[in-house]
Amino acid sequence: MEIKNPKKNLVALFLPSLRGGGAERVMVNLARGFREQGLSVDLVLAKAEGPYLADVPEGVRIIDLGARRALYALPKLVRYLRQEKPKAMLSTLTHANIVAIWARIMSRVPVRLVIREANTLSLSAQNAKDLRGKMMPMLVSFFYRYADIVVANSLGVANDLVTRIRLPRERIKVIYNPVITPEIFAKAEEPLHHPWFQLGEPPVILGVGRLTKQKDFPTLIRAFALVRRERQARLMILGEGEARPQLEALVRQLGLEHDVALPGFVENPYKYMKRAALFVLSSNWEGLPNALVEALALGTRVVSTDCPSGPSEILENGRWGPLVPVGDAKALAEAMLAALETDAPLGPVQSLERFESSKVAEQYLRCLGLINWEDEECKKR
16 A cells, blocks of 8 residues: 655545534544554544544644534635645535535635545435425535545445436445444443443343434334333433433333433443443434444344345345344334344354454545555546
8 A cells, every 4th residue: 555645645524523423433533544544634623512522533633613514614614725735635424515515616726525425315305304404415416526536335325326316326436434443342341330231130232323313213112112021121222312302201101211221422332332232223214324333343233124224234134133124113123032032142243344444544545545546436537
């Protein structure tokens, strides 16, 4: 691998903030990977806030544009590009990607621009609550063509961009998320003093994610209620979001107050994953669910909905864990019960190297033009 002179090659990573989420964690991991290759890295944030600020690697410069939303950061992003003239810029999250495209056009700086689409966009738009969200596919269809490369984090996301958004397939590169890092294994070994995870306690089923419609935790809670009719168990869902009141009401309605916990966002979910009897992904849709990969890497048995997209690719069509229909609490409960009754350890999952941070960072650096290679998809157009 040949990296060009890092002093002349500043790479900028643009996103709205570092609030807790999969896309934010991906960008922090990529920043670390780029620094490990000796490159200069700017993490350019519309607003420098969020719990992942504490995880930004040493040597990565944080640029706070001081804007409440990505759109409002546009003038300062244009100014940043003109002043710093990075060799390449990577952005993520759909609305931030469009702002990054506008900024490059307006700045007239020849920065190579790679944008990362992290969700099944057609479904996100279909379930959007506001007009901006519903119009996003139209904006994407028009403006994404001005990026040098569009990175999709799964084949499902790529196919959605082609079939629903009508982007040319040759402009899209599939690169999985840089999920597996040495840090998650170190954090998984940290002590966990929660009483549910002590010896002799019932098995804990774990869900992780923002409390939103996308994650469909109501189906997980209803499935858990069916599991509790058959055996002792507990359910813990790590995350925060606007659906908390509805989820708490459902827990009370089903009489599960003593067996379901919603502790909110936690800085280290890995020590919970490592000790959980089962990890469950109940999502309606995804791009590529990081938590599912992390649970597998930590040796935890998993069950997932076969939602678009990502789980079937991660689990290789059920090889590493059962896939059940979206929104089917009965099928999810049956898969959870079967997994809890299996005594054999999961064992090392093959093919997880696709998600190793160092390897993924190298693929991004190729697309960003900072590594010489022969792949025509990622050469400068």
